[in-house]
Amino acid sequence: MAMQEQMLDVRVSGDLLLVETQGEMNETMLRDCQLRVLELAHETGLRRVLYDARGMIPPAAEMALMQQALDDELGGLMLRRAIVVPDTRIAYLARIAFFEGEDRVFYDDVEAASAWLREN
Numbered sequence: 001m002a003m004q005e006q007m008l009d010v011r012v013s014g015d016l017l018l019v020e021t022q023g024e025m026n027e028t029m030l031r032d033c034q035l036r037v038l039e040l041a042h043e044t045g046l047r048r049v050l051y052d053a054r055g056m057i058p059p060a061a062e063m064a065l066m067q068q069a070l071d072d073e074l075g076g077l078m079l080r081r082a083i084v085v086p087d088t089r090i091a092y093l094a095r096i097a098f099f100e101g102e103d104r105v106f107y108d109d110v111e112a113a114s115a116w117l118r119e120n
Helices: 027-044 061-071 088-097 110-118
Strands: 007-013 016-024 048-057 080-085 104-107
Touching (some): 007 027, 048 110, 061 088, 080 110
């Protein structure tokens, strides 16, 4: 089986910040992702973030715990995040990673995640 290429793309998409991942997330990618989300949030004023993890290979549980630690560094910045996942394993890890606030996990449904982010 061929190894899936890693990809991380963080950008503005309309009124949302969009994070797309492919392959297996590692520590460097996770830190880069968080840094780029924070940069764009400060530059644009956008606080709604859509994480599209449908192409992600399940990472080690340590990545979920690392995301918690990175979130502890947000200070007063409040983000509303929707995480779109392909399966229950990544959903479980996403719930560990994004366990505080209004963050929510969606199964393979980008439209529902986008609609939820735009509520209120």
